[in-house]
Amino acid sequence: MQEETEFVGGVNHVVRHDDTVTRPAGPWTPSVHRLLDHLRAQGFTGAPRALGISEDGNEETVSYIDGEVGHYPLPAHARSDDALRAAARLLRGLHDAAADFPHRPDDVWMLPSREPVEVVCHGDAATYNCVFRNGLPVAFIDFDTAHPGPRLWDASYTAYRFVPLHAPGADEGTLPLPEQARRLRLFADAYGLSAEHRALLPATVAERLTALVDFMTTRAAAGNLAFARHLADGHHRRYLADAEYITAHADQLAD
Incomplete structure (x- = not known):
């Protein structure tokens, strides 16, 4: 059974599914995901991993960071x-x-x-x-x-x-x-x-x-x-x- 948690606050509606987080995407999301991929390739672990963008471009998925x-x-x-x-x-x-x-x-x-x-x-x-x-x-x-x-x-x-x-x-x-x-x-x-x-x-x-x-x-x-x-x-x-x-x-x- 998946654990789902809804986070309300700031300017975005965010939902956690186990070890992933789904958030609203914007026109900037592909560039942000390239940045997250680059940070990971450089060995920087203090940021989420980019996991994908929905086909309609409205949502992104990143890794959940425990804490x-x-x-x-x-x-x-x-x-x-x-x-x-x-x-x-x-x-x-x-x-x-x-x-x-x-x-x-x-x-x-x-x-x-x-x-x-x-x-x-x-x-x-x-x-x-x-x-x-x-x-x-x-x-x-x-x-x-x-x-x-x-x-x-x-x-x-x-x-x-x-x-x-x-x-x-x-x-x-x-x-x-x-x-x-x-x-x-x-x-x-x-x-x-x-x-x-x-x-x-x-x-x-x-x-x-x-x-x-x-x-x-x-x-x-x-x-x-x-x-x-x-x-x-x-x-x-x-x-x-x-x-x-x-x-x-x-x-x-x-x-």
């Missing part, structure tokens, strides 16, 4: 220093494996490419798209937002979510500024960010959050009900408040 996803409110282990460092190393491994991905002229991505193209970014490598085992991140899931871009562009959002870099009063929880700076340093050390990228990291986080709000607004205007709901719930106001907070304290965070 706990870091949904809010986050458990204590997801906020530990060890988990933060492991997330940074996992993202670095993904980027290193994706650095020589063979791009094609007919590739389609949900998000636009950003220059300089150094890797294929995950695009949403956050706690809620991370599988934890024994308290540590072991894989990222939901690669719909993958797109070519700079390492720092991707790392900035992962740092934002895992440090976290929320302004005071955030529902997701926040930390005093000195603690945010300390944990941001741990993330940068574990990923191996250069001195130049460390200096640019706070400003890039703020830019990344502003771009996220623009994306949400565009998708909602195009009729996407999930993003329209996110706007109605005020998610964009949180991102903009966090971007303003990070910009105001960029010097302390970059120190």
